[in-house]
Amino acid sequence: MHDQLFWFFSIAMLLSGLLVILSRNPVNSAMFLVLAMFFMAGLFVVLEAYFLAIIQVLVYAGAVMVLFLFVIMFLDLKSEQRRRFRILSFGGGIVVAAAFLVKVHDVVEDMPLVAAKGVVGTTEAVGRLLFTHYLLPFEVTSVLLLVAMIGVVLLSKRDLK
Amino acid sequence: MDPILIHLIKIVGVVGVLLFICAYIVLAERRICAFIQDRLGPNRVGIPIWIRKDGRAIQIGACWALGQPIIDALKAILKEDFVPGHVNKFYFWLGPMLVMAPALMVWAAIPFGSTLCGVPMIVADINVGILFVFAIASLGVYGIVLGGWASNSKYPFLGGVRSSAQLISYELCLGLSVIPLFMQVGSLRLTEVVRWQTEHLWLICYPWNWLPAIIYVASSFAETNRAPFDLPEAEQELAGGYNTEYSSMKFAMFFLAEYANMITASALLAVLFLGGWHLPFVPVSGGIAVGIAHICIFLAKVCALALVFIWVRWTVPRVRYDQLMGLGWKVFLPLALVSILIAGLAIVAGWSPS
Numbered sequence: 001m002h003d004q005l006f007w008f009f010s011i012a013m014l015l016s017g018l019l020v021i022l023s024r025n026p027v028n029s030a031m032f033l034v035l036a037m038f039f040m041a042g043l044f045v046v047l048e049a050y051f052l053a054i055i056q057v058l059v060y061a062g063a064v065m066v067l068f069l070f071v072i073m074f075l076d077l078k079s080e081q082r083r084r085f086r087i088l089s090f091g092g093g094i095v096v097a098a099a100f101l102v103k104v105h106d107v108v109e110d111m112p113l114v115a116a117k118g119v120v121g122t123t124e125a126v127g128r129l130l131f132t133h134y135l136l137p138f139e140v141t142s143v144l145l146l147v148a149m150i151g152v153v154l155l156s157k158r159d160l161k
Numbered sequence: 162m163d164p165i166l167i168h169l170i171k172i173v174g175v176v177g178v179l180l181f182i183c184a185y186i187v188l189a190e191r192r193i194c195a196f197i198q199d200r201l202g203p204n205r206v207g208i209p210i211w212i213r214k215d216g217r218a219i220q221i222g223a224c225w226a227l228g229q230p231i232i233d234a235l236k237a238i239l240k241e242d243f244v245p246g247h248v249n250k251f252y253f254w255l256g257p258m259l260v261m262a263p264a265l266m267v268w269a270a271i272p273f274g275s276t277l278c279g280v281p282m283i284v285a286d287i288n289v290g291i292l293f294v295f296a297i298a299s300l301g302v303y304g305i306v307l308g309g310w311a312s313n314s315k316y317p318f319l320g321g322v323r324s325s326a327q328l329i330s331y332e333l334c335l336g337l338s339v340i341p342l343f344m345q346v347g348s349l350r351l352t353e354v355v356r357w358q359t360e361h362l363w364l365i366c367y368p369w370n371w372l373p374a375i376i377y378v379a380s381s382f383a384e385t386n387r388a389p390f391d392l393p394e395a396e397q398e399l400a401g402g403y404n405t406e407y408s409s410m411k412f413a414m415f416f417l418a419e420y421a422n423m424i425t426a427s428a429l430l431a432v433l434f435l436g437g438w439h440l441p442f443v444p445v446s447g448g449i450a451v452g453i454a455h456i457c458i459f460l461a462k463v464c465a466l467a468l469v470f471i472w473v474r475w476t477v478p479r480v481r482y483d484q485l486m487g488l489g490w491k492v493f494l495p496l497a498l499v500s501i502l503i504a505g506l507a508i509v510a511g512w513s514p515s
Contacts, residue, residue: 027252027307027310031307034303050287050288050289051289051292054289054292054293054296055292055296057296057297057299057300058292058295058296058299061296061299061300062295062296062299062300062302062332063299063329063332066299066302066303066306066325066328066329067325067329069303069306069307069310069325070306070322070325070326073306073310073318073321073322074322123288123289123349
């Protein structure tokens with residue numbers, strides 16, 4: 001049962017991911033991205049990481065993508081124009097994708113199995129790890145986000161008083 | 162009994178009762194707003210009461226207006242379902258569905274009673290209960306935004322855009338305002354929150370929970386698009402807002418979803434702050450009678466809070482859009498963060514029982 005669900009969710013996720021870049025209408029793209037995030041949440045549920053699954057839906061589908069949609073609607077984008085096929089950009093894309101794949105492979109190789117550590121109650125486990133082992137990266141990330149936020153506010157202000 | 166059968170019965174029961182309350186809360190809203198504005202409101206369509214006399218049925222009266230929801234539903238179904246030519250058909254159809262489905266789905270994780278014959282009165286007792294409710298509830302905005310956009314006309318579009326900005330802003334306040342509660346309870350499971358309140362006092366009884374309660378109530382007014390924060394459907398400014406181009410049953414879906422969300426917000430308020438199904442002097446566990454009593458207590462709390470929602474809507478005037486955003490980001494957000502700090506201090510100082 002777990003295997004079938006895993007295959008269903010991963011194939012569906014990849015398919016909707018593909019449709020994100022293949023659809024011409026930006027709103028369709030955004031909605032396929034939402035769908036892809038849902039299937040990813042499904043994958044997390046199959047892995048029994050309920051907390052991550054819910055956060056995936058809450059943060060990405062519920063907030064980030066709504067903002068994306070908001071911006072897309074404001075820009076009033078027409079359907080994307082069909083562009084000439086360029087061998088250079090295609091080749092560049094392949095190189096970047098390959099480099100990314102190799103990097104992901106390296107990371108996955110190095111990663112310890114979470115299940116082997118006997119993690120139960122994912123909310124508690126995530127919280128404990130964030131505030132003990134990963135405290136410094138966690139804090140640095142939040143400062144980074146704050147800096148980005150202040151930067152955006154600064155840039156969007158026309159005249160500084 | 163077969164566990165799947167029990168789950169099915171619970172799901173059908175929850176959705177049925179929810180839709181039933183939705184239908185009658187609309188009637189309550191119309192009657193109460195009429196009362197507040199010194200009008201009569203709908204009072205024509207009663208359910209007739211017949212008695213049998215001398216072999217003939219004689220009507221002796223009618224329950225006032227209780228037939229109104231049935232007639233309203235019939236009207237919505239029988240009206241012409243008109244789809245304007247300029248809309249994006251797919252998203253125009255998807256909009257009402259995406260609004261209605263999350264409004265019903267959130268009830269999967271809300272405990273509506275203790276136990277009945279040993280069966281817990283909750284559809285799915287998951288350990289991230291409150292996050293599930295917020296995550297699913299946050300998806301309702303897609304229906305509104307897509308419905309407004311797909312209508313391909315100015316006022317619905319403005320309504321959809323307003324709505325997305327408003328819902329995202331207040332989701333944040335809503336989420337932050339309940340964190341103090343879970344710090345005290347120590348679990349995200351909603352049944353655990355209710356159990357904690359049966360063992361100690363209701364969470365509203367502790368003074369450091371008053372600020373979160375106020376923020377929660379105000380944010381849930383905004384989240385359910387109700388006055389004083391009903392800007393996405395401000396009739397005077399937007400000719401109805403995101404649902405302007407909709408007719409018949411599609412419009413009714415938007416309309417019902419709003420009331421379903423309102424009832425969900427009341428139910429969460431009851432569960433989080435007011436003890437859920439718990440009432441002092443009613444035994445916490447017992448036989449079938451106690452189980453049914455708990456469900457009734459919960460429903461009574463939900464209905465009472467829903468009436469407060471209605472009362473507020475017809476009492477308070479609508480705010481301006483910049484006031485709405487300012488209130489969310491500059492007042493509620495910092496206050497919610499402060500209330501987390503206060504709750505943390507209360508826990509460290511040992512004032513909060515655990």
